[in-house]
Amino acid sequence: MDNKVAVKRLLLLLNRYRKTIIVIVCCLFISTGLNLCVPLISQRIMDDGFIGGNKNLLIELVLASMVIYTINSLIDIIKEKKRVDISAKIQYFLSEQSFSHLMKLRVNYFNNTNYAETLNNINTDINQMTSIADSSVFFVITQAFSMAGGIIGLFIIDFRMTILVLLFIPIKCVVMKYFAKKQKQIMDEFIIRNQKYAKWFGDTVGGVREVKLFNIFDKKHEEFTHNQNEIIEKQKQMNMLSQWNMIVDSIMVQFLSTLLYILGANLVFDLKLSVGSVFAFITYSAYVTGPISAILNIGYLLSGIIPSTKRYYAFMDLEEESDSGKTLDMRFNDLKLKQVSFAYEKDKCILKSIDILFAKGSKTAIIGRNGSGKTTIINLLTRMYEPTSGKILLGAENVSELPLWAYRNMVSVVSQQIYLFNDTIRNNICLYKHVDDSRIEAACMDSGLEDFINEVSLDYVVGQNGAMLSGGQKQKIALARALIHDKPIVIFDEATSNTDAYSEQQINGLLNTKLKEKTVIVITHKKEILSKVDQIVVLKEGVVDDTGTYDELIGKNDELDIMMEKAE
Numbered sequence: 001m002d003n004k005v006a007v008k009r010l011l012l013l014l015n016r017y018r019k020t021i022i023v024i025v026c027c028l029f030i031s032t033g034l035n036l037c038v039p040l041i042s043q044r045i046m047d048d049g050f051i052g053g054n055k056n057l058l059i060e061l062v063l064a065s066m067v068i069y070t071i072n073s074l075i076d077i078i079k080e081k082k083r084v085d086i087s088a089k090i091q092y093f094l095s096e097q098s099f100s101h102l103m104k105l106r107v108n109y110f111n112n113t114n115y116a117e118t119l120n121n122i123n124t125d126i127n128q129m130t131s132i133a134d135s136s137v138f139f140v141i142t143q144a145f146s147m148a149g150g151i152i153g154l155f156i157i158d159f160r161m162t163i164l165v166l167l168f169i170p171i172k173c174v175v176m177k178y179f180a181k182k183q184k185q186i187m188d189e190f191i192i193r194n195q196k197y198a199k200w201f202g203d204t205v206g207g208v209r210e211v212k213l214f215n216i217f218d219k220k221h222e223e224f225t226h227n228q229n230e231i232i233e234k235q236k237q238m239n240m241l242s243q244w245n246m247i248v249d250s251i252m253v254q255f256l257s258t259l260l261y262i263l264g265a266n267l268v269f270d271l272k273l274s275v276g277s278v279f280a281f282i283t284y285s286a287y288v289t290g291p292i293s294a295i296l297n298i299g300y301l302l303s304g305i306i307p308s309t310k311r312y313y314a315f316m317d318l319e320e321e322s323d324s325g326k327t328l329d330m331r332f333n334d335l336k337l338k339q340v341s342f343a344y345e346k347d348k349c350i351l352k353s354i355d356i357l358f359a360k361g362s363k364t365a366i367i368g369r370n371g372s373g374k375t376t377i378i379n380l381l382t383r384m385y386e387p388t389s390g391k392i393l394l395g396a397e398n399v400s401e402l403p404l405w406a407y408r409n410m411v412s413v414v415s416q417q418i419y420l421f422n423d424t425i426r427n428n429i430c431l432y433k434h435v436d437d438s439r440i441e442a443a444c445m446d447s448g449l450e451d452f453i454n455e456v457s458l459d460y461v462v463g464q465n466g467a468m469l470s471g472g473q474k475q476k477i478a479l480a481r482a483l484i485h486d487k488p489i490v491i492f493d494e495a496t497s498n499t500d501a502y503s504e505q506q507i508n509g510l511l512n513t514k515l516k517e518k519t520v521i522v523i524t525h526k527k528e529i530l531s532k533v534d535q536i537v538v539l540k541e542g543v544v545d546d547t548g549t550y551d552e553l554i555g556k557n558d559e560l561d562i563m564m565e566k567a568e
């Protein structure tokens with residue numbers, strides 16, 4: 001995305017709040033207009049009031065200044081209230097928009113990005129983008145008006161001094177542009193280094209057990225120091241550049257004022273200009289030169305905002321899960337993989353023209369060696385990924401044409417990789433579904449979690465991703481979750497690997513009771529289950545090697561035979 005597109009999208013964002021922006025700009029115009037009168041009033045206070053000795057006029061003019069000041073202050077309050085309002089709304093809008101998008105992103109985004117990195121990038125970018133509603137940005141909008149008024153004021157007072165001020169403008173432009181360019185360059189590098197650090201941080205914290213067990217703290221500490229130093233170096237450069245920007249700006253303004261005082265003094269001594277006019281002139285010259293900094297500083301400010309805007313919209317443009325489905329007439333039916341092929345990465349086919357029928361209410365086991373593609377089939381059945389070619393059919397409907405939420409309402413997964421929220425067992429089982437405790441307790445009994453619940457209660461908080469539970473307890477919660485949500489298709493992904501022998505028997509029992517009517521798909525190598533299911537699908541290197549019952553395949557299919565031998 002180039003800079004122009006980023007600015008355009010940023011302006012489109014502001015367009016949502018145009019009414020409030022118009023109020024703010026009106027406030028700024030009024031106060032700028034009033035401010036333009038102040039130097040002329042000051043000039044008359046000095047020349048006609050003090051030097052001319054007109055006391056009444058002096059009091060009137062001082063009171064007029066006071067009224068202008070009060071009106072300006074009131075306008076300022078209104079303007080600030082509106083501005084803060086927009087700033088908060090932009091912050092909320094961007095946060096909400098990015099959160100919703102994140103939740104709908106395809107799962108492959110999360111394969112390469114950890115949570116710390118995602119949170120860091122989103123927060124940094126939103127903060128930067130929200131600064132578009134900074135007071136300095138709105139202030140700039142009215143500065144052209146202030147400049148024009150200032151130039152008129154200057155010409156009214158003295159054209160010779162005005163030429164000096166006008167000559168100053170291009171010099172200042174060049175200097176300010178240089179600073180803006182440098183700032184953008186440093187900001188770009190800062191963003192990249194910060195992102196690298198956040199990625200490293202999330203990865204390292206995620207692997208804290210390995211850091212402890214393999215005593216690699218020192219190495220990780222070295223990496224931390226290296227990453228942090230890179231960031232600190234850029235921060236230092238940014239702070240110093242900002243200081244230099246301010247210093248150079250004020251030296252240049254001071255230099256111009258000095259020239260104006262010298263030239264003004266000569267004109268006063270030659271009786272060509274009054275004392276009040278010199279002071280009014282210098283105030284007007286600030287109206288002209290001040291905005292140059294402000295207007296060009298917008299470039300400086302934007303140079304920080306633009307890289308974040310680009311990254312934010314690059315993130316927002318990432319593809320979401322496709323959910324174009326309109327068909328709502330969805331019934332529990334046969335599930336069929338028809339000539340399905342799939343590749344995570346281009347030209348690396350994981351599944352090759354697979355045909356599998358999961359008849360309505362049937363029980364299927366999928367077996368195969370590590371990496372043969374079993375979990376990939378589950379990923380496709382749950383629509384985490386879409387087939388590269390071929391179709392998955394529910395009855396006659398292509399599932400990719402069904403609304404995603406409605407399709408997912410039909411499928412439960414009991415997986416080894418269950419994620420538990422840092423909440424109570426009850427809430428982890430129900431996941432926002434309102435269910436009586438008696439039903440939850442029954443599901444816990446069916447999943448073999450009963451003893452543990454009797455010990456700790458349903459209100460037990462499980463810790464970060466169930467850290468306070470054993471692997472088997474986590475899997476039993478996953479099973480209780482599936483029983484409570486009672487969906488017609490239930491998938492077990494090595495679901496009994498962590499459960500003890502007693503509980504496994506109990507789960508096997510469910511296949512003929514609670515799960516009797518459901519389509520069940522199990523990835524397992526356990527003989528007790530394989531001998532019970534209606535069909536076993538043997539996967540080998542991404543193709544279906546064989547399909548049949550245990551009795552049909554045992555002694556005839558090498559893959560199954562090897563597995564059973566190993567199990568013994």
Ligand SMILES: Nc1ncnc2c1ncn2[C@@H]1O[C@H](COP(=O)(O)OP(=O)(O)OP(=O)(O)O)[C@@H](O)[C@H]1O
Pocket residue numbers: 111344345350368369370371372373374375376377
């Ligand atoms: N997100 C991914 N991106 C790229 N390749 C992947 C991804 N997930 C899995 N793979 C690759 O796809 C192949 C099949 O993986 P899959 O997880 O489906 O196998 P599996 O049969 O379930 O294995 P296991 O029995 O070890 O769980 C493997 O070669 C794996 O490296």
